[in-house]
Amino acid sequence: MAILISRRHLAVLGATAALSGAPRAGAQELSGKSVTWVVPYAPGGFGDGLVRLVAQKMAESAKVNVVVDNRPGAGGQIAATYVKQQPPDGHTLFYGDVGPFTINANLYRKLSYDMARDFTPLTRMMKSPSIVVVGAQSSIVDFKGLLLAAKGPPGLSFGSYGTGSAPHLWGEMLRRHSGLELVHVPYRGAAPALQDLMSGRLDFMPDVAPNSLPYVLDGKLRALAVIGDKRLPQLPAVPTLGELGYPDLLMEGWNGVVVRSGTTAPMLHRLHDEVVKAVQHPDVASRYTQMGLEVAPMSMEDFGNFIAAQTARWEEVIRNTGIALD
Structure with a gap:
């Protein structure tokens, strides 16, 4: 299947490529304010359970209070819109999957957020x-x-x-x-x-x-x-x-995390490292494997490239099927 990268996809690539070369100017502090993981799924579901285990390990490692905030509905738009309205201070993370991160941009005629403009990719967490x-x-x-x-x-x-x-x-x-x-x-x-x-x-x-x-x-x-x-x-x-x-x-499920655009490079690197450390914790990796998942973190640049390629693939599929939602 040929994949064409549009200007929208290139915007994601450019932002993450710039960050990949940014210096790690010391460890960015997370203490003093809770870190909130915003989840576009209802409490108690499969996706919610995945993020809660990672959030727990992140709290233990980073020694910071971590809160999971469930905001389901509208195909992830409610959660995405909330996150994009928060300050870009690195204390609000948006956890999502193929739907809100790649499919929605091609599926909805009117979307309340723009992945390339409003968010910066941190890392993929797992694939399934x-x-x-x-x-x-x-x-x-x-x-x-x-x-x-x-x-x-x-x-x-x-x-x-x-x-x-x-x-x-x-x-x-x-x-x-x-x-x-x-x-x-x-x-x-x-x-x-x-x-x-x-x-x-x-x-x-x-x-x-x-x-x-x-x-x-x-x-x-x-x-x-x-x-x-x-x-x-x-x-x-x-x-x-x-x-x-x-x-x-072939089709593969996956989950990852992004943050508000405008978050500083030191904070982005700190968050990336903390999330990857939590995902790779033996307790998380063992639980994921039992569920048929594979721990598969990425660098910020690679995750940006991945989102762009996935968005282009679904753009072709949706165009060929003619599906569109308001």
């Missing part, structure tokens, strides 16, 4: 493969069988976390790539979609591994393929889509 899953009672036993079942009417239904979410866009990529009869069923989150999948009301779903892996291991779901570049150690017999001949359909 996705898997194609069906209910355990389904007659579909492999990815080839899924394609055959979806070739003609009535086709198959697939679930997602909502219109414009990464699973929805992946399903549209599959439809466009293979000419399948697919019906998109949007849900408000992964939990209700997985329940319908297990009950047989939904045919299949592309889902990040931490959501569905426990149900696969319990025998309630069946994994057909890994939507990533390598097999999962927990599912060694499940092939990747690359192995099956579909490299253009």
Whole structure:
């Protein structure tokens, strides 16, 4: 898939490239004021749980009070808008994923924030493969069988976390790539979609591994393929889509953290180092691995490049599918 980098994406690259060469002018103090992680997910969910463990380790290491502030809604816009209105003093972090950081810029006709203008990337924290899953009672036993079942009417239904979410866009990529009869069923989150999948009301779903892996291991779901570049150690017999001949359909989940643009270089470097140290803590790494995640921090420059490339990729996908939200 050819990726074209637009001026908007180049703005992210330029900002982070400039910071990569900035001197580390001494350790920037964090004490005296709480550090707030703003999270675009509801309390108690998968994404919320990931950040709370890292925030705890950051508090212990940096010896600073760390608060997790949940501001869900509007595809991450509520959280993003709040963070961009805070002073650029390094004490408010915006934790997000592929949606608010890369998809939204291409999906919404009117977006309340601009990633390149309003934020500076700090680091990616982790990455997660996705898997194609069906209910355990389904007659579909492999990815080839899924394609055959979806070739003609009535086709198959697939679930997602909502219109414009990464699973929805992946399903549209599959439809466009293979000419399948697919019906998109949007849900408000992964939990209700997985329940319908297990009950047989939904045919299949592309889902990040931490959501569905426990149900696969319990025998309630069946994994057909890994939507990533390598097999999962927990599912060694499940092939990747690359192995099956579909490299253009690879999709990987990830999470990272950004801060307000205008934050000083010493503070950016201090925050980057503290977040990376927390993510790489053995307790965090062990927990992430159990969930099917991979600790994968990046330099600020590399994370900026990564966001720009991901934004360009989703721009092409969304343009080809014609999806747009107000």
